[in-house]
Amino acid sequence: MTRRFDEPHEAFAAAGLQVFERGWLSSNNVLFAGGADDDATLVDSGYFSHESQTLALVRHALGERQLRRVVNTHLHSDHCGGNAALQAAYGCEAWIPAGEVDKVRRWDSAQLTYDATGQHCPRFAAHRALRPGTAVTLGGRSWEVIGSPGHDPESVVLHHRELRILISADALWENGFGVVFPELEGSAAFDVLASTLDQLATLKVDWVIPGHGRPFGDVAAAIDRARRRLDSFRSAPEKHSLHAAKVLLKFHLLEVRRERVDSLFAWAESILYLRLIHRDHFAAEPMRGWLTNVLGELLRSGAVRRDGEFVCDA
Structure with a gap:
């Protein structure tokens, strides 16, 4: 029963x-x-x-x-x-x-x-x-x-x-x-x-x-x-891909806690999934510019915070 x-x-x-x-x-x-x-x-x-x-x-x-x-x-x-x-x-x-x-x-x-x-x-x-x-x-x-x-x-x-x-x-x-x-x-x-x-x-x-x-x-x-x-x-696969990009960046910052923005972007440019996302959905803009926009969304949502040249997990 x-x-x-x-x-x-x-x-x-x-x-x-x-x-x-x-x-x-x-x-x-x-x-x-x-x-x-x-x-x-x-x-x-x-x-x-x-x-x-x-x-x-x-x-x-x-x-x-x-x-x-x-x-x-x-x-x-x-x-x-x-x-x-x-x-x-x-x-x-x-x-x-x-x-x-x-x-x-x-x-x-x-x-x-x-x-x-x-x-x-x-x-x-x-x-x-x-x-x-x-x-x-x-x-x-x-x-x-x-x-x-x-x-x-x-x-x-x-x-x-x-x-x-x-x-x-x-x-x-x-x-x-x-x-x-x-x-x-x-x-x-x-x-x-x-x-x-x-x-x-x-x-x-x-x-x-x-x-x-x-x-x-x-x-x-x-x-x-x-x-x-x-x-x-x-209906909008690019929406899922952008979500995935934010998840990958957020996870990395959860792990390292604090990183210089240029180092964070250099790390991101080396990651296969982030490169695929950029290639398949956001290639109209340079990858570094796209990453700046992704980070901007995370900052606006409060998921991460900026501290001068560093970005930190919130």
Whole structure:
């Protein structure tokens, strides 16, 4: 029988999980410690520059218990950047989407998109493939692995039917979804993401744990907002590309905190995704001039601030 919970803490306690809400540089982490003593699992591990904080959160929650595995919904750097530190501390396994296993074993940073985004991820070992249509045991309960391509081609989400909880990663947030990165490379990923949203809409879900932001209910409303946002990007792909450019610059400033404007622009000119965005949608103006305009939008929105020759995360 399906059990409903009126509050997220009730549902999460029943599932034996804790949510570490991390912000935007690091993804949220979900710790399952309610099963057997040797079965503690962390879903997603944040960005590498936050690895000491990730370790502190896990150690505080587990005490003397060991972390057995990390399960990654996808391998963007803000979701798996803490894997290496957790493996060094606990000797834990990493279970990752099946399509990424060979890339990780060869450590192909280009195929893993770390070169294209200008982000970093310390090398870690992969032990098991997560395949859509199978299940993984978390907190002593069986969770369905569901493919959720769009934001990332190999991304998966995790769903528990009885507890009606969805760990949605970056496929669905309360107000949207993650940048549809394959679109920047010329793939028709908007349609793929639309199919993912259609699939998520069929699931029985009371509570969603997104990759970023607070857990939320009212899944139907979130999917409706995501569909409207996707429709706006489909009708104006340059709008999505500009959004992606701002996200990449903001993420970089979240990491470095403060940088000279000329150094920031030199970094941006070296990043493949930013060069593709400029080439495909904004080539009518020189790249440095376009970057000045992108930075101007971030400044006007309050996402970053200017300090003389420096730009700082706000």
